[in-house]
Amino acid sequence: MSKPALTLILAAPRGFCAGVDRAIQIVELALERFGPPIYVRHEIVHNRTVVESLEAKGAIFVEELDEVPEGAHVVFSAHGVPKSVPADARRRGLAYLDATCPLVSKVHVEAERLHAEGMHLVMIGHEGHPEVVGTMGQLPDGAISLVETIEDVARLSVPDPARLGYITQTTLSVDDTAGIVAALQARFPAILAPHKEDICYATTNRQAAVKTIAPDCDALIVIGAPNSSNSVRLVEVGARAGVATALRIQHAGELDWSRLDGARRVGITAGASAPESLVEALIEAFRARFEVTVEQVTVTEERIQFKVPRALIG
Incomplete structure (x- = not known):
């Protein structure tokens, strides 16, 4: 058969x-x-x-x-x-x-610079996420207020609306963050933006790639951990872009194949902390069940590399 x-x-x-x-x-x-x-x-x-x-x-x-x-x-x-x-x-x-x-460290430096200039900081991010805990922990208690939603902005109380700056977690939804930033700017017109966008290039690129393939997909599978912020955001981006079924799995063994009934074009991506070996294993799992054709859609090439500490070299 x-x-x-x-x-x-x-x-x-x-x-x-x-x-x-x-x-x-x-x-x-x-x-x-x-x-x-x-x-x-x-x-x-x-x-x-x-x-x-x-x-x-x-x-x-x-x-x-x-x-x-x-x-x-x-x-x-x-x-x-x-x-x-x-x-x-x-x-x-x-x-x-x-x-x-290093892109998280850049946010830390930005926070310290604004604090040194006498600014109160507003951080856009998810409460309890390790990156948010680390960034807020760069400054004394009370120096940063955390907001997660536009509703949080409406409730926000700050020491001096004229002395404000904002920073963001690096792995947020680009679209959600833009809405929160707009709400902050509407309520606090003097608020200072980061010198350069805090959401990192990798988060932005992976979300852009999902938006590009979404209109052509019956379903989308994101490989990533449940505590991976950027992976969870990719599922949300896919759903908002019109994919009927958007799923997050840690590996091929977690996939509920019944969720793909009737699907003929399935998008696959992976969060920034998921190795390519997991994508390859998922493709093989599909090959065991289907006559598979693989297409790749590339929105940009990434060539960025970061150096490791000198203490580990030589």
């Missing part, structure tokens, strides 16, 4: 961004240079496949530094950490490497 025909439309760019690639390299190089175990505070990136691969090589993931033995090597995750974390590491004599994405 012949298999039904199905076309897979691969969105590009997808998967690993430069910041994720650098963070993983930092852990791998630390393991090579210093030997296991290397402790990592929080998931280095939000992907279980990546975490389990590093665990197999000798990385030990912990939630807080008090789980790390005196004198050990520890890596801080790509999402960034509050200033109290490296201070605690120094106090305890821990050798630490900071794998914070």
Whole structure:
């Protein structure tokens, strides 16, 4: 019996961004240079496949530094950490490497600059997300107000409406953020914007790729973890762009095939912390059930690379 025909439309760019690639390299190089175990505070990136691969090589993931033995090597995750974390590491004599994405670090620098100029900060982001916790932790308590929605803007109370600036999490929905920024500017006309857009190039590019393929898809599958902000946003972007069925899975084994009944053109993308091997495995799972044709739609080429710390080279 012949298999039904199905076309897979691969969105590009997808998967690993430069910041994720650098963070993983930092852990791998630390393991090579210093030997296991290397402790990592929080998931280095939000992907279980990546975490389990590093665990197999000798990385030990912990939630807080008090789980790390005196004198050990520890890596801080790509999402960034509050200033109290490296201070605690120094106090305890821990050798630490900071794998914070340079584009997150840029937001930290922007926050400190505005604070030094006497501005109160408004951060657009998701409460409790490690990146938001890390960014807000760059400044003293009360120096940053967090908003998640346009409704939050309406309720916002600030010390001086004439002395305000805003920053954003790097992995937000471009469209949602634009709406919140417009609400902030309408309510606080003097609010200062970042010198350069805080939402990172990888988030923007992956959302643009989904918007491009969405009109041609009966369904969209996003490979990414449930705690991966940029992956969850890709599902929302696909749904808003008109895809009837938009799903997020961590790997092919999680896919509920009944959700694809009747679909003949299925889009596939992956969040910035999902390795390409997961995309390849999903394509093979489709080949087992369908006569598959694969098309790739590329909206831009990404050539950005970030250097790893000098302590790991040579």
